[in-house]
Amino acid sequence: MKKRQFLGTAALAGFSAAISLPARAAAGAAGPTLLTVTGAIGTGNRGKLDPVRDQLMFKQKLSFDKAHAFDYAALSALPALTIKPTLEYDGKQHTLRGPLLLDVVKAAGAKPGANAKLVLRALDGFAATVTVAQAKAHRFIVATHLDGAPMALGGLGPLWAVYDADQIPEMASKPVADRFGQCPWGLYHIEVQA
Numbered sequence: 001m002k003k004r005q006f007l008g009t010a011a012l013a014g015f016s017a018a019i020s021l022p023a024r025a026a027a028g029a030a031g032p033t034l035l036t037v038t039g040a041i042g043t044g045n046r047g048k049l050d051p052v053r054d055q056l057m058f059k060q061k062l063s064f065d066k067a068h069a070f071d072y073a074a075l076s077a078l079p080a081l082t083i084k085p086t087l088e089y090d091g092k093q094h095t096l097r098g099p100l101l102l103d104v105v106k107a108a109g110a111k112p113g114a115n116a117k118l119v120l121r122a123l124d125g126f127a128a129t130v131t132v133a134q135a136k137a138h139r140f141i142v143a144t145h146l147d148g149a150p151m152a153l154g155g156l157g158p159l160w161a162v163y164d165a166d167q168i169p170e171m172a173s174k175p176v177a178d179r180f181g182q183c184p185w186g187l188y189h190i191e192v193q194a
Contacts, residue, residue, distance in 0.1 A: 031071040031073060032071060033046075033071055034075065035070040035075065035104070035159055035187065035188060035190065036057070036068070036069050036189050037067060037104065037105060037192065038064035038066070038067045038189070038190070039064070039119075039190075039191040040112060040192045040193065041105075041108045041109045041110045042110065044066035044067050044108075044109070045068050046066070046067050046068070047065075048064060048066065048067075049064050060121070062189065062191075068107070068108035070104070070107075070108075072144070072150075074107075075099060075104070075142065075144055076144065078100075078103050078107060079100075080097050080141075081097070081139070082096070083143075083163065083167075084096070084164065084166070085165050085167075088176045088177045088180060091176060094147055095147050096141065096145065096160070096162055097143060098141045098142045098144040098159070100139065100141055101135050101141060101161055105132075105192055108192070112132045112194055113132065113194070114132050114133040115133065116192065117129050117130070117131055117132075117192075117193040118190055118192060118193070119189075119190065119191040120182075120184050120187055120189075121187070121189040121190070122184035122188065123186035123188050126184050127184065128181065128183065128184050134182075138171075139163055140161055140162065141163070142161055143156075143157075143159065143160040144157070144158065144159060155185075157186070160183065160185040160186070160187055161183055161184055161190075162180065162185075163183065
């Protein structure tokens with residue numbers, strides 16, 4: 001079994017337990033938090049890391065004094081973009097839909113410059129770092145839907161930071177298995193580094 005696959009299974013077990021806790025994006029939120037944005041953000045809509053409620057982040061040694069938490073409704077309220085990349089899992093083109101990554105970051109109150117970095121962290125601990133300039137040039141989205149259906153926890157979702165590699169010449173020239181190294185599926189945390 002591949003290490004990422006094994007770690008993903010273990011992380012999902014911990015995440016499933018954590019999601020049942022009352023981790024809401026803000027008072028009155030409609031659902032559990034799916035994405036937490038920390039770092040150089042605005043005032044946030046939640047407080048600092050709680051080692052009990054935020055087990056997955058605590059175990060992955062994250063730390064923050066404030067954060068902006070997004071539930072599914074908050075992410076769905078942002079304008080969405082549709083892309084159709086060829087995916088490495090079956091070599092076929094699929095439709096992915098979700099808000100632009102930079103729109104999510106801005107909705108968290110961040111105003112990062114082009115050289116600022118975004119650390120994109122997956123449930124299994126995998127992290128990729130991209131600059132704001134890369135996120136803009138590649139038109140990264142936070143995909144919520146795959147082929148018209150919400151992405152499930154335990155698959156590629158519920159969120160995936162991804163771009164249309166077929167439309168980016170330097171990525172399209174690579175073998176399909178090498179195109180998505182900066183695109184963590186199972187995305188749950190973004191750290192904005194100014």
